[in-house]
Amino acid sequence: MVDTRIPHLPNEILYEIAGYVDDEDILNLRLSAKVFEYITNDRFATTFFGDRAYELSPEGLEALVKITEHSVFAPHIRTVVIGHGGKHSSAKYHDLLDQAFRNLAAHGNAISIGL
Structure with a gap:
């Protein structure tokens, strides 16, 4: 059987x-x-990670770094939008942004970025 x-x-x-x-x-x-x-x-x-939006905050950017480190999901990211609400200075988060975009580059992603 x-x-x-x-x-x-x-x-x-x-x-x-x-x-x-x-x-x-x-x-x-x-x-x-x-x-x-x-x-x-x-x-x-492809459905849930193609277009991603994150808040310009420690929590938001740490989430971005974490997903860009994921071997299955990161290669599918095509658009990253960072929302700041006028509250934060992007210079404060340089290291997290740098790490996230280095992770994406390591996967060969060509992405669109929105602020």
Whole structure:
């Protein structure tokens, strides 16, 4: 008898299942089984990490650095927008910005930057 539990299905079947899921539901699919997390990594990264916006603050820029260090998600980043709300000096955050953009360059990303 063939094992039909999700983790044991062929990748082709798993990709077919994932193809029927709308982008807004991909998060739920990824939570349903570990194998779907792997199967949907590229689609998830393209959908949710292509355009990123961060606040010009220690927390915002640390989040940017963290995501640019991620080997799966960072290569999919195409646009980075830094919002400052007129409250902060960008010179204060030079090191975090420098690290984030070095990380993106290491992945070969050509990105658009908005401030």
